[in-house]
Amino acid sequence: MKIDLKNLNIKTAHQHLIKGDFSSEELTKECLNVIKEKNKDINAYLEVFEKNALERANDADKKIKEGKYTELTGIPLAIKDNILIKGQKASAGSKILENYTATYDATVIKKLKDAGAVFLGRTNMDEFAMGSSTENSAFGVTRNPLDLERVPGGSSGGSTSAVAMNSCLGALGSDTGGSVRQPSSFCGLVGLKPTYGSVSRNGLIALGSSFDVIGPIGKTTSDVEIIFNTIKGGDDLDSTTIQESKKVYPVKSREAGISLGVKLFNRARIIGVPSFVNEIGGMDNFAKNNFNESIKRLEAIGYQTKEVSLPNVKYAISAYYVTLPAEASANLARFDGVRYGLHKDGENGIDDYLKTRGVGFGKEVRRRIILGTYVLSAGYYDAYYNKAQDVRDLIREDFKSAFKEVDVIITPTTTGSAFKIGEKVNDPVRMYLEDIFTVSANLAGIPAISIPSNKKEDGSFDGGLPLGLQIIAPQMEEDVLFEIAKNFLGEK
Ligand code: GLN
Numbered sequence: 001m002k003i004d005l006k007n008l009n010i011k012t013a014h015q016h017l018i019k020g021d022f023s024s025e026e027l028t029k030e031c032l033n034v035i036k037e038k039n040k041d042i043n044a045y046l047e048v049f050e051k052n053a054l055e056r057a058n059d060a061d062k063k064i065k066e067g068k069y070t071e072l073t074g075i076p077l078a079i080k081d082n083i084l085i086k087g088q089k090a091s092a093g094s095k096i097l098e099n100y101t102a103t104y105d106a107t108v109i110k111k112l113k114d115a116g117a118v119f120l121g122r123t124n125m126d127e128f129a130m131g132s133s134t135e136n137s138a139f140g141v142t143r144n145p146l147d148l149e150r151v152p153g154g155s156s157g158g159s160t161s162a163v164a165m166n167s168c169l170g171a172l173g174s175d176t177g178g179s180v181r182q183p184s185s186f187c188g189l190v191g192l193k194p195t196y197g198s199v200s201r202n203g204l205i206a207l208g209s210s211f212d213v214i215g216p217i218g219k220t221t222s223d224v225e226i227i228f229n230t231i232k233g234g235d236d237l238d239s240t241t242i243q244e245s246k247k248v249y250p251v252k253s254r255e256a257g258i259s260l261g262v263k264l265f266n267r268a269r270i271i272g273v274p275s276f277v278n279e280i281g282g283m284d285n286f287a288k289n290n291f292n293e294s295i296k297r298l299e300a301i302g303y304q305t306k307e308v309s310l311p312n313v314k315y316a317i318s319a320y321y322v323t324l325p326a327e328a329s330a331n332l333a334r335f336d337g338v339r340y341g342l343h344k345d346g347e348n349g350i351d352d353y354l355k356t357r358g359v360g361f362g363k364e365v366r367r368r369i370i371l372g373t374y375v376l377s378a379g380y381y382d383a384y385y386n387k388a389q390d391v392r393d394l395i396r397e398d399f400k401s402a403f404k405e406v407d408v409i410i411t412p413t414t415t416g417s418a419f420k421i422g423e424k425v426n427d428p429v430r431m432y433l434e435d436i437f438t439v440s441a442n443l444a445g446i447p448a449i450s451i452p453s454n455k456k457e458d459g460s461f462d463g464g465l466p467l468g469l470q471i472i473a474p475q476m477e478e479d480v481l482f483e484i485a486k487n488f489l490g491e492k
Helices: 008-017 022-043 049-064 107-114 157-164 181-187 220-229 276-281 285-300 313-334 349-360 364-376 381-405 428-435 439-444 478-489
Strands: 045-048 076-080 118-123 168-175 190-194 213-218 270-274 302-308 408-412 447-452 466-473
Touching: 008 022, 008 049, 008 220, 022 045, 022 049, 022 076, 022 118, 022 220, 045 157, 049 364, 107 181, 118 157, 118 270, 157 168, 157 181, 157 213, 168 181, 168 190, 181 190, 181 364, 181 447, 181 466, 190 220, 190 276, 190 285, 190 364, 190 478, 213 220, 220 447, 270 276, 270 381, 285 302, 285 408, 285 478, 302 381, 313 381, 313 428, 313 439, 364 381, 381 439, 408 478, 428 447, 439 466, 447 478
Parallel strands: 076 118, 076 168, 270 302, 270 408
Antiparallel strands: 045 118, 168 213, 190 213, 190 447, 408 466, 447 466
């Protein structure tokens, strides 16, 4: 059977694999061909694990023949460059880690290996996941496969481009302030930021440890759900994971909503629409209209909508850009030129350190280290860091009270579609505003998904470029996100 990657997803590829229509080796070879053809223009992959991928594909084919498989056995995936795979390089898009080779598997990788997945390569990203366009990588910009003049979003832009250029069937990204959802929205894909602590951070190169979470990217909600179900769960190697989830992931026993029968305690689920969406400056009209259409679409399939107020969310960007640099500056202190990656010789120990970090870190990373150490310094700690923590608590409370009235909350994922390469990269504040709709879920630790909101039946996007709808749920209620996403997209 001819393999048509454009029209395959994890679910359908799995069916073909178990029916024997094609093997994982054939599927993997086809993905490698696409990478060979397109990666030079798109730069989604920093490195391709050709030999290793084919070996894993062969193993997967054996397992499938023996009837010992999962839905991910033999499925080719792309992995963001900040997630460790034993024996492979992991650079987090940074010169400072250019030649660092991982000595162990991240927990998510171990789980995906156990499930039989195939890793095609590591994908480009903004350095240390700081950015919204993948222009901050030390290894060149990644282009959006839907329009090569535009960014794919970031920081997981390599992963989303890898899926959007039909070179793999799914990918892993990481989301600290929006880095799975925003690029998924720019590339017309589904991307999930899981509940903080539902997926282990062991083996993820840290950015902001109280925000970071690894999340799946795919063409459909079901694909994202399959990857999420494989990687989630408590982990002794990450004490912030939710331990109860080790045995049974505590999904509330709600009646699943099937199209019109969206019943919850005998009522349709209520979708909250925050009033601040209409007050956001810089929102483009096309995105605004599309969001209003999405509300109508949800109502048409049987959901109730209701306006909610999240009074402190307007401070989310400010709180995030104080707290995140603080955590990042602490996390990045370990890159001292002695233990990992790059080393530059100076006059003495301190000079080695200064030289290594001065050369090894890019501009945005240095900016955040300076910002972070400033807000943590004596005299400013209370005025900035503690204040931002207080705001974070208020935002968490805003969501808690809103979720007393509604089941989920929707917003656009971004204020517009993918912007041009070079358009925002020299204006950090404009770049930070990319996160306006996404950071709140990270501050509150709750799950959120981005789904394409202007996709037409024929797979193209109304108006040309994709836009995303973000759905946010209470802690551990990813199942509700999947249900609404599937109904919205008309997925079975
Ligand atoms: N754009 C945000 C930042 O630059 C989010 C990054 C992320 O989620 N990793 O911090």
